[in-house]
Amino acid sequence: MRRFSVYDTMSREVRLFVPITPPKVGLFVCGLTPYDDAHVGHAKTAVTFDVVARALRRWGYRVFYVQNVTNLDDKVIARGAELGVDPLSLADRHLARWRVAMERLGVASVNYYPHATDYIPEILVQIRQLIDQGYAYAADGSVYYEVAKFREYGKLSGQKTEALRPGARVELDKAKRSPEDFVIWKAATPGEPSWESPWGPGRPGWHIEDTAITVRLLGARYDLHGAGLDLKFPHHEAEIALAEAATGESPLVNYWMHVGLLNFKGEKMSKSLGNVVSLDDVIDEVGPGVLRFYYLNAHYRSPLDFDPDRSLSEAREAHQRLSVPRRRLLEALAQRGAEGEGVELPEEVARESAAAVERLDAVLSDDFNTREAIATLFGWSRRAGEFVGDRAKLSGAALSQLLAPYQWAEEVLGIFEPLTPTPPSTGADALVTVALEARKRARERGDFSEADRIREALKAAGVLVEDSAQGTRWESRKPRAE
Numbered sequence: 254m255r256r257f258s259v260y261d262t263m264s265r266e267v268r269l270f271v272p273i274t275p276p277k278v279g280l281f282v283c284g285l286t287p288y289d290d291a292h293v294g295h296a297k298t299a300v301t302f303d304v305v306a307r308a309l310r311r312w313g314y315r316v317f318y319v320q321n322v323t324n325l326d327d328k329v330i331a332r333g334a335e336l337g338v339d340p341l342s343l344a345d346r347h348l349a350r351w352r353v354a355m356e357r358l359g360v361a362s363v364n365y366y367p368h369a370t371d372y373i374p375e376i377l378v379q380i381r382q383l384i385d386q387g388y389a390y391a392a393d394g395s396v397y398y399e400v401a402k403f404r405e406y407g408k409l410s411g412q413k414t415e416a417l418r419p420g421a422r423v424e425l426d427k428a429k430r431s432p433e434d435f436v437i438w439k440a441a442t443p444g445e446p447s448w449e450s451p452w453g454p455g456r457p458g459w460h461i462e463d464t465a466i467t468v469r470l471l472g473a474r475y476d477l478h479g480a481g482l483d484l485k486f487p488h489h490e491a492e493i494a495l496a497e498a499a500t501g502e503s504p505l506v507n508y509w510m511h512v513g514l515l516n517f518k519g520e521k522m523s524k525s526l527g528n529v530v531s532l533d534d535v536i537d538e539v540g541p542g543v544l545r546f547y548y549l550n551a552h553y554r555s556p557l558d559f560d561p562d563r564s565l566s567e568a569r570e571a572h573q574r575l576s577v578p579r580r581r582l583l584e585a586l587a588q589r590g591a592e593g594e595g596v597e598l599p600e601e602v603a604r605e606s607a608a609a610v611e612r613l614d615a616v617l618s619d620d621f622n623t624r625e626a627i628a629t630l631f632g633w634s635r636r637a638g639e640f641v642g643d644r645a646k647l648s649g650a651a652l653s654q655l656l657a658p659y660q661w662a663e664e665v666l667g668i669f670e671p672l673t674p675t676p677p678s679t680g681a682d683a684l685v686t687v688a689l690e691a692r693k694r695a696r697e698r699g700d701f702s703e704a705d706r707i708r709e710a711l712k713a714a715g716v717l718v719e720d721s722a723q724g725t726r727w728e729s730r731k732p733r734a735e
């Protein structure tokens with residue numbers, strides 16, 4: 254296992270990473286609230302942690318990467334009401350599109366996407382623990398977390414509860430003992446999805462969805478929590494207060510990583526400001542490799558300013574300085590064969606290639622400095638470029654040496670991957686994705702008869718599903734004539 258360090262938001266310093274149970278690493282990232290189509294800002298966090306997981310796996314860690322799906326909260330419900338559709342199916346539909354976009358972007362590192370509404374029993378258990386231990390109280394059919402009871406509240410963000418007093422961002426709720434208290438079980442409102450509970454029918458609050466999932470899947474304490482910077486307060490502060498009070502164990506998380514946000518010409522990208530750039534449109538326009546390059550050519554902690562007139566065209570141009578020599582060398586290697594004879598590289602160039610790969614691992618193991626990794630690749634492209642003109646004469650071994658740093662970039666940064674060139678062109682493909690997602694979740698909760706039923710239903714529709722160590726594949730066949 255390679256040693257690496259990471260900037261931990263809690264301690265406000267770059268720290269050597271020590272897993273709780275090496276080589277295992279538990280990684281949790283706050284995922285999508287799928288109430289609308291994803292924009293180009295959402296995928297920045299997803300690509301950042303995809304690179305983190307890829308790097309850790311390359312370095313010998315066994316990463317269990319969980320990214321939750323907030324498939325029910327106030328935003329999902331409000332949007333569903335606005336459109337006159339069931340909020341949970343609205344969330345399912347947007348999630349299916351998100352998963353297709355992630356597949357196109359080469360984000361395949363997530364092991365499990367738990368849906369909040371699949372964890373109602375765990376949420377109810379956690380609420381019960383919090384009430385029993387004096388951290389939560391029931392009022393008017395809802396249950397609230399009493400922030401004043403958790404003395405360490407604010408330890409992650411440094412923000413005190415005063416910021417949550419009315420007049421700031423929180424509306425007064427008469428059932429609360431104090432304005433900063435937050436709801437963990439919300440009494441049912443007619444027309445909204447609800448579940449039975451000892452406190453009456455209702456639905457979970459946002460923060461507790463995450464802690465119920467992580468305590469169940471990653472334990473009372475785990476290694477690494479990631480998310481966009483906008484979730485640090487109050488969401489992550491609430492996660493700490495909930496989990497540490499419920500389990501009695503501390504700290505919930507050993508390392509907190511927060512990703513700088515993507516702005517649009519200096520403003521937050523949001524639907525209300527009308528400056529949303531669709532993720533699918535950008536992938537269509539420049540391809541997944543260039544978009545990943547764009548995100549990764551900045552430090553993950555920095556904010557990134559998206560300028561529609563320049564950002565993507567500049568990224569595409571810079572990306573070509575890496576992708577063009579790589580493609581020429583790959584084509585030559587395909588012709589020559591890895592064992593093919595030819596001119597060898599001068600010995601110092603072979604050494605420089607190995608040194609470049611070592612430097613790439615080194616800069617990444619210093620707080621995931623992808624910007625420096627890309628600078629290293631540009632340096633290598635200049636050096637390798639001296640040999641690209643004569644590539645037809647080079648041996649297979651020489652070509653492989655010239656390609657080694659690019660291959661590192663393909664493996665860890667994913668900026669060259671030959672991904673699905675076009676989005677699913679039919680609604681049928683998206684439906685298959687939804688069905689396979691439901692089947693995967695059934696398998697994950699041990700409901701194999703439901704998983705088999707979905708597989709048979711797909712087969713009847715001419716879609717053959719095949720499971721393998723690499724994952725699940727499917728292909729569509731025309732029904733055979735009997």
Ligand SMILES: [Zn+2]
Nearest residue numbers: 283284463488
């Ligand atoms: Zn979260």
